[in-house]
Amino acid sequence: MxxxxxxxxxxxxxxxxxxxxxxxxxxxxxxxxxxxxxxxxxxxxxxxxxxxxxxxxxxxxxxxxxxxxxxxxxxxxxxxxxxxxxxxxxxxxxxxxxxxxxxxxxxxxxxxxxxxxxxxxxxxxxxxLRTVPQWHTRWTPAVYLLFALTSGTMLYFAFFGREAGSDSNRIWVWLTLVFLVVTWAVKFMWLRHASAAGYGASSMESATGLGNLGRVRLLERPHAMENYLTREMAFRIARKHRERLSLIGAMLGAVLPFVLLVISLMVAPALGGFLQVVATISLLAGLFVERWLFFATAKHAVGLYYGGEEKLVPAE
Amino acid sequence: MTQLPTTTDKKLGLVIDLDTCVGCHACVISCKEWNTAGYGTALSDQDPYGAEPSGSFLNRIHTFEIVPDGGEVIGSAGEARVVHFPKSCLHCEDAPCVTVCPTGASYKRAADGIVLVDEDMCIGCGLCAWSCAYGAREMDLAEGVMKKCTLCVDRIYNEDLEEIDRVPSCVRTCPAGARHYGDLGDPSSDVSVLVRERGGFDLMPEQGNKPVNKYLPPRERSALGSAASVPAVQEDTSDATGLLAWIDRALSGGSAKGAS
Structure with missing residues (x-):
């Protein structure tokens, strides 16, 4: 998408x-x-x-x-x-x-x-949406809710809440660390679902109804150029880009905030407060990457009429 | 408004014969021509004469190649079959494009089952196009509203047209007779009989949309090479007289086997 x-x-x-x-x-x-x-x-x-x-x-x-x-x-x-x-x-x-x-x-x-x-x-x-099997799961609302909760919690204590170094600040940091772990664990479950989802029960054979004759492949598109459907629903990114972006998303959204928060508990309050702000910005940046991939990696059933995997994956 | 009617009095729709379609795209052009001047806003094109032309179409023809299991592919064909595949809105009974619409612009008519967009209410969010597995809806980029097949609702009930023209434009124009229009809710209608006799099927039944439009499968084809064994027809020219008899004699190489 x-x-x-x-x-x-x-x-x-x-x-x-x-x-x-x-x-x-x-x-x-x-x-x-x-x-x-x-x-x-x-x-x-x-x-x-x-x-x-x-x-x-x-x-x-x-x-x-x-x-x-x-x-x-x-x-x-x-x-x-x-x-x-x-x-x-x-x-x-x-x-x-x-x-x-x-x-x-x-x-x-x-x-x-x-x-x-x-x-x-x-x-x-x-x-x-039944048309996007990757999204069509209970894990999707779970991921959205947990990312909202985690980013909101971090925004609160890093910018407006407790002064770094105070006891209540420590409690908020520990709470956020737990939220981060739970959120990314659920996100991992979503990714496991997503990587296996593909086109769900649909295939080029079921899309054309011609599967009983043999294996179906696209010979010609309706028009030589892109159209609304291919731009909107048959969007694809190369696998190497997807993998690199997934790594960047996980670094910014999970690893960096986690490490920075742990360090913020061990250093001087002024530096700790600064690190907590950086951790929050990093999480939000990671969320943008995570959300970009949520859309960009999703496969829509319409892609089957435009060749499915074979035709839509760009050359790497 | 976006709640689907529980039943519709009729189920108007198309039956498309994949055996007969020759992939000429005449239905695509006649659809665009009729509908750019008919229901709702024009079907705009972007960069039509430039390097990357695109535009909104309500009907598109895909072409697929099917290779049977263990089938031999000689050159670019052999036992592989080429099937031209017209695709437009299937006017589903359980149309997800209608229920996802946040404004009530999308609706399914209780009288005849046609799925339409009230363009004055459409905000152009595109969610209906996302919900459609068939790619039947396209956003018009000039007007920012969703376009889709109306089953030529402005033709089929139009008494200003002659009766023969009161069918969707694509059906009227198809030179191969591959497109049929009628009430698929009436088991005795021509289209229902056609679907029964030819084994008409749904596209992506697993999506649960219950499409009204049906597709007829390509007919069985004789095996590769079997055409060569058909004997040439021996014509009898023995009853030719006068000039024709002379021509027959001359063309038969003087053997005069057909002459009397």
Whole structure:
């Protein structure tokens, strides 16, 4: 699938924003402290920028409001509705902190649960597609939720939370290390599913219905040039690029944050705080790579009409 | 709106004969011609006369080669078969493109089962194209709305046209008679009979979309080389008279075996 930058930015940024909002909504951070107020603003800005970025790939963004109508059947519509609805408790909580130095735990729980539901809806847009077997698994929403939680947690304590060197900072670091391990373990399960998924039960033989005659291969495309379908659905990256990018994603998103966080516990607080900020930026950069690969490596059933594996894999 | 109707009164659709299609692309052109001026916005082209022309089409012909198990491939053919494969919207009963639509622009008509896009409501998110296993939907890059086969809804009910023209443009134009249109929900319709008699099949049944359109398989073909053993027809010219008798005698090399 074509990795559209607007959709990658949307899923990564809004995911981190909802993760950060969840941490705040669960009552972490003194509402009267300035860093907590900044954290609320950051969470709302990340969510808003993510959502606005998602409208950039629309053909007619001025009609985007219509997307709130079909929540009965469409995960995209559900995601839109939930995103807007979640703004209500989050904006109230942010205003309570910024203007009144107060917090309400009940409203926080409601807002926190809504954050998670919204991220789940985002993931289900992709996980619900039978045409992309790589995405069509329960592991997809699990990965989206865990990456949102982990990036939100790191954003919170590295930028707005506990001063490095304090006891509470240590607890947050240990918590994040656990989150990192769990998140990448689940991501590994997703990768195991993805690498075996291929075209699922479909093949060029089932796509053409000609399998009973023999082995099917594409002789001629409908047109010599690319079209919307090949650009959007038959996107392919060379294996060597995929492998290199997977490595970069795992380094930036898993290894580097983990190592930096461990080191941050052992060095002077000032340096530790700096390392925690670097670790967070590294995680977010790794997430962009991970999300790019999520799209770029996914195979869509339409590829079978354009030659499947044989024709679509570019020369290396 | 994007909830699918539980049943439709009719199941209008196409039956495409893969044995007969010669891959001439006439249906592609007539489809583009009719629909660029018909339902909804025009079917735009990008860079049409430039180095990388592309555009939106509602019907495309793929060409496949099938090599039988253990089949001998001589040169580029031998026992391999070439099958031209027209592909357009299959107007699925369980159309995922309809249920994923966030705006209600995509819908399936309860009356005849045709899947349509209300272009005034379409935001051009492209999710319906992602959900379609058949590549039947293409975004028009000029208008930013999703285009798809309408089964020529502006022809089939159009009483301004002569009755013979009230079929989809691709069906009307096919010079080989490879495309058939009718109600596949009516077991006694011509298309339903054709599907039964020829063993019509669904594309990718495992995707669970229950397509309405059916494809007819290529017929059995005689084995490689068997054509040479068919004896040449011996024609009897013994009843030729006058000028024709003279020509017959002259062309028969003077043997006059056909002359009386």
């Amino acid at each position: 074509h990795p559209a930058l607007s959709v990658i930015a949307f899923t990564v940024l809004s995911g981190a924003g909802y993760g950060l909002a969840l941490v705040l909504a669960l009552g972490h951070g003194n509402p009267a402290h300035l860093p907590t107020k900044f954290a609320w603003v950051t969470a709302l800005v990340l969510i808003a920028v993510g959502l606005m970025s998602s409208t950039l790939h629309l053909g007619n963004p001025q009609r985007a409001w219509r997307a709130f109508s079909q929540w009965k059947t469409s995960w995209l519509s559900r995601e839109g509705c939930m995103a807007v609805a979640t703004f209500v408790p989050l904006t109230i909580l942010a205003a309570m902190s910024i203007l009144g130095d107060t917090f309400n735990l009940l409203l926080g729980y409601i807002g926190g649960i809504m954050c998670m539901i919204t991220v789940y809806c985002t993931a289900m847009i992709y996980a619900s």
